[in-house]
Amino acid sequence: MNDPTRRILMGRIHGAFGVRGELKLESFSDPPEAIFRYRPWTLRTAQGVERELEGGRGRSTAKGIVMRLPGVEDRDAAEALKGGEIHVPRSALPPPKPGQYYxxxxxxxxxxxxxxxxxxxxxxxxxxxxxxxxxxxxxxxxxxxxxxxxxxxxxxxxxxxxxxxxxxxx
Missing domain, CATH: 2.30.30.240 (PRC-barrel domain)
Structure with missing residues (x-):
């Protein structure tokens, strides 16, 4: 629990949303849009390549969370990230309330x-x-x-x- 290098899976990319490079994101935070409060993000692609992400932003829609990442400008670039995972350091999460646990x-x-x-x-x-x-x-x-x-x-x-x-x- 106190390991500063431990990373937590917070979301998974399910593919493109539209044609402008937006992504469908499954968020594991509660509420789902809270994922945007935790930084820094590490993206682990479906191929296992990792890189730190900055500047990701998103919104809640009737179909779930939609996000935009810098450098992802079209549907092809968004589809290439399908299966990617968003991780954050455990230290980025606030302490749980008494009687609650991560x-x-x-x-x-x-x-x-x-x-x-x-x-x-x-x-x-x-x-x-x-x-x-x-x-x-x-x-x-x-x-x-x-x-x-x-x-x-x-x-x-x-x-x-x-x-x-x-x-x-x-």
Whole structure:
């Protein structure tokens, strides 16, 4: 969590929007247009080439986020960036409010249940629409609804551990 070189995936380019070089952007920030508050951006192309971006700007439309990047002037240049990812340094994000967490900060934490059974480490989290789900990988993969205090008893960053109220056999 305190690694100043750690970068966070904040968005993905889905292709061109129109003919003037604008891009369709899937933003992973909440709200989606907040992605434009975090800098600097690193663009990782679908081919794995990385470069720092400056001057990106965008807007919310009925069809999602549309952005413009310097040097991308036509549809062909925009389509060439399809599949690209926008990353920002973890340090660019504001501190979470008490009781809230960035998913990326939970990844890698050890997961144990209330009777001490080791579930492994947090692989990732995902949203089902109804609630978020924590995926722990150890001797096997376990999915635990991320509902506090029902199933997530505590998150202790100092100890690097999440305690869950979840049956080890489930």
């Amino acid at each position: 998913w990326v900060d939970l990844e890698g934490l050890r997961v144990v249940n209330t009777v001490g059974a080791d579930f492994g480490t947090v692989s990732h989290l995902f949203s089902t629409g109804a609630n978020d789900v924590l995926v722990a990988r150890g001797d096997r993969e376990r999915m635990v609804p991320f509902l506090e205090p029902d199933y997530i008893v505590s998150v202790d960053f100092d100890a690097g551990c999440i305690t869950v109220d979840w049956d080890a056999d489930f």
